[in-house]
Amino acid sequence: xxxxxxxxxxxxxxxxxxxxxxxxxxxxxxxxxxxxxxxxxxxxxxxxxxxxxxxxxxxxxxxxxxxxxxxxxxxxxxxxxxxxxxxxxxxxxxxxxxxxxxxxxxxxxxxxxxxxxxxxxxxxxxxxxxxxxxxxxxxxxxxxxxxxxxxxxxxxxxxxxxxxxxxxxxxxxxxxxxxxxxxxxxxxxxxxxxxxxxxxxxxxxxxxxxxxxxxxxxxxxxxxxxxxxxxxxxxxxxxxxxxxxxxxxxxxxxxxxxxxxxxxxxxxxxxxxxxxxxxxxxxxxxxxxxxxxxxxxxxxxxxxxxxxxxxxxxxxxxxxxxxxxxxxxxxxx
Ligand SMILES: NC(=O)c1ccc[n+]([C@@H]2O[C@H](COP(=O)([O-])OP(=O)(O)OC[C@H]3O[C@@H](n4cnc5c(N)ncnc54)[C@H](O)[C@@H]3O)[C@@H](O)[C@H]2O)c1
Numbered sequence: 001x002x003x004x005x006x007x008x009x010x011x012x013x014x015x016x017x018x019x020x021x022x023x024x025x026x027x028x029x030x031x032x033x034x035x036x037x038x039x040x041x042x043x044x045x046x047x048x049x050x051x052x053x054x055x056x057x058x059x060x061x062x063x064x065x066x067x068x069x070x071x072x073x074x075x076x077x078x079x080x081x082x083x084x085x086x087x088x089x090x091x092x093x094x095x096x097x098x099x100x101x102x103x104x105x106x107x108x109x110x111x112x113x114x115x116x117x118x119x120x121x122x123x124x125x126x127x128x129x130x131x132x133x134x135x136x137x138x139x140x141x142x143x144x145x146x147x148x149x150x151x152x153x154x155x156x157x158x159x160x161x162x163x164x165x166x167x168x169x170x171x172x173x174x175x176x177x178x179x180x181x182x183x184x185x186x187x188x189x190x191x192x193x194x195x196x197x198x199x200x201x202x203x204x205x206x207x208x209x210x211x212x213x214x215x216x217x218x219x220x221x222x223x224x225x226x227x228x229x230x231x232x233x234x235x236x237x238x239x240x241x242x243x244x245x246x247x248x249x250x251x252x253x254x255x256x257x258x259x260x261x262x263x264x265x266x267x268x269x270x271x272x273x274x275x276x277x278x279x280x281x282x283x284x285x286x287x288x289x290x291x292x293x294x295x296x297x298x299x300x301x302x303x304x305x306x307x308x309x310x311x312x313x314x315x316x317x318x319x320x321x322x323x324x325x326x327x328x329x330x331x332x333x
Pocket of ligand 1: 029162164186
């Protein structure tokens with residue numbers, strides 16, 4: 001890895017070794033992971049199977065940045081309105097201060113300039129960290145790790161963003177398995193700051209710790225990033241716990257104990273969840289939740305037995321928000 005020369009960045013981002021990041025897969029997760037790194041000052045190569053897909057990911061990043069800029073621009077006006085509604089009269093100088101404090105324009109062009117869409121493995125050969133965010137399929141991921149072995153050096157850290165698959169298996173397809181780790185971002189990474197990190201069984205704690213330190217110095221559009229350390233066990237921390245809650249919610253619904261609407265209200269208003277379990281399944285994708293639950297069922301047995309209701313929704317193509325229908329109907333909303 002190269003030394004990063006700019007002292008300002010070393011202090012600001014808490015890094016001293018990394019300057020170029022590769023992301024494989026420019027879908028929902030890959031493109032927003034690329035955005036977070038570029039936002040923090042890193043050069044990013046965003047690779048997908050074709051330029052069409054990687055450009056689509058790049059355009060998604062443009063949209064994310066423009067949406068945030070539009071939202072942030074309105075913050076001072078909203079705050080001034082709120083204060084005036086509460087009977088507080090503001091001088092022009094006070095309004096200017098609010099504007100200055102609440103709206104810090106982001107240089108979108110310079111962030112976008114740091115991201116290069118690509119369709120070739122060659123373009124990744126001098127990256128310090130490469131994060132795989134392709135389809136949630138063990139064979140696809142194993143193949144990517146195998147392919148990467150031709151292009152990376154012994155110091156490159158290669159990470160997967162898998163939600164439930166084995167990093168240890170991916171590492172066994174990689175030339176330097178001690179450098180293969182989990183780096184699991186949450187959807188969407190530009191507002192959710194958690195990242196679960198784990199070494200593979202063959203992996204070194206040193207590689208995981210290096211990434212932990214790097215992420216500790218980073219931020220997204222809402223917060224500082226919060227890396228946590230875990231182990232290569234299906235579901236890691238969050239999904240293993242959360243999917244149990246979701247699965248139980250579906251069982252409560254199946255047993256006619258309450259409607260899905262009331263279960264969502266109960267978990268939001270009684271347990272402080274930001275989204276109800278059924279809203280969350282629809283947001284993540286019913287098919288994704290179903291696949292992850294099946295993996296957990298294989299690994300952990302009966303405590304993750306999957307409801308027929310979920311299976312039937314998937315068979316019907318009711319995969320949640322992205323398909324217009326899941327537990328809820330989005331066409332009517
Ligand atoms: N969606 C979520 O909520 C979420 C959250 C955390 C982690 N993840 C994980 O992130 C990964 C990606 O999920 P997503 O929701 O972004 O999927 P997605 O379907 O939106 O994107 C996947 C992208 O990978 C590309 N791809 C497939 N095979 C490839 C290959 N061999 N080389 C390069 N690119 C390839 C596809 O063309 C597509 O653009 C999965 O492992 C998923 O489990 C998803």
